[in-house]
Amino acid sequence: MQSAGLLTAEQLTIVFGNVQELIDVNDKFTEHLQDSIDQAFDRGDEDLLTVSIGEIFLEFVNMLPAFQTYCLQQSAAVNMLNALEKEKELLRIFLDVSQNDNTALRRMNLRSFLMAPLQRVTKYPLLLSRISKATAERHPDHARLREAKSRVESHLEHVNTRTKQEGATWSLRSFRRDSRKSREVVNIEMREMSVRTVGWARESTRFVMEGPLQISQPADGQWARKGSRALKFQNVQSLLMVHDKSSGKFAVLREPIHLGNCVVSADPECDDTFEVLDIRREAFVLRATDKSRTQQWFRQIKRYTRDLGPWRKRRNALPNIMINTAQSRS
Structure with a gap:
């Protein structure tokens, strides 16, 4: 889009936000998961019972602020994209042609792709819950799966709180019914401030x-x-x-x-x-x-x-x- 003169570098940054950071985070998560699977196969564990999904997710939790940054930028991204499509006919034509003719896009428009990271991260608690139910309580990863689910939910609730503070017109689905901040949500705020400080x-x-x-x-x-x-x-x-x-x-x-x-x-x-x-x-x-x-x-x-x-x-x-x-x- 930039090389074709459809969007400036600044406009691209607003529309796509920190998508490259999300790509890097997910690449690291996938690589860690694949390494664990390979090690299980090397040990002869064809059922992958020694792969600690809960432990991997607990390490991944520290990467969730990248999703928070992306979420908080979504309102600005959508507003920018709507304004640009109204102003630039060539951009609108380009997006329409890409959606209909590029089979890799599966006829999905750009807004659908921009929402995909948010939709993915909200599915993690359900995924962890299902894995936890399928894991025997005596398995060493069972407790970690439950902890990972709780911590991911706390991060998502924290994102909801931040989006409301920022005045956004949308938010992620709420995962906690009570209005009180959990201790984990408070800890998330402290971690963010501490990382910025150092x-x-x-x-x-x-x-x-x-x-x-x-x-x-x-x-x-x-x-x-x-x-x-x-x-x-x-x-x-x-x-x-x-x-x-x-x-x-x-x-x-x-x-x-x-x-x-x-x-x-x-x-x-x-x-x-x-x-x-x-x-x-x-x-x-x-x-x-x-x-x-x-x-x-x-x-x-x-x-x-x-x-x-x-x-x-x-x-x-x-x-x-x-x-x-x-x-x-x-």
Whole structure:
């Protein structure tokens, strides 16, 4: 269309939106699924019982914001296409001829093709539900299938909310009867804001944990002796995300804490809290709603921080590696 002078590059961008991103996302999903099928055949699993559809969809959920972007652009795309067809007779003739004479188009008009991604993504919950019903409860993928269905539904409900906020005249079919936002919908909003803040690509971002934490900044590392009761905590929604190389509801509390510059530590005398020390800047004491959740956060964050060796008994919150380095240089 652009080479024929029917549409400018800007008009094409409005009409087709981020369709190339959708193509890339679906190619990646298809490739992952095909790899799993090939591996099953290599193991002699001709019934494909070892293919974890639920696990694949859970990894694919992080790609759903690409569909959201496309959905939010649809009203502008349709309006632009309607206006252009009225203004440009050659464009209207081109679309009519293509629809009737090109067998690959199956006599579908351009608007039908533009709606196809939306129609596809709304079928995923039903597809996952049917696969889940056909999967034995003892199968390791059964729970993941149900979780994937729930998370896809939450994303679709989030898209509905956004389209209403944008004043669109249409929306995806609603998948939840209650008007309250589910926790997953809230988490979706936080993920979107966090990815924009750090500037990471969606496809290389993995969300490890999320949920409420309480945060405090103690003075001079005295919190261990006085105990957590002496600290003033602030409630925050927290998200642990990693960058995999192999204004809205939320506002940024502070600059992101880059775990590559941090040491994480838990004091035996304060098992309901843990500390994240940015070796170049400051320290933070964190805790969750209960000790079990606190320990879960601690283990996950510790996994992604720098391995600076064991901590010595507290003295101004300095890790052993700093002491050992100083001794080796003397």
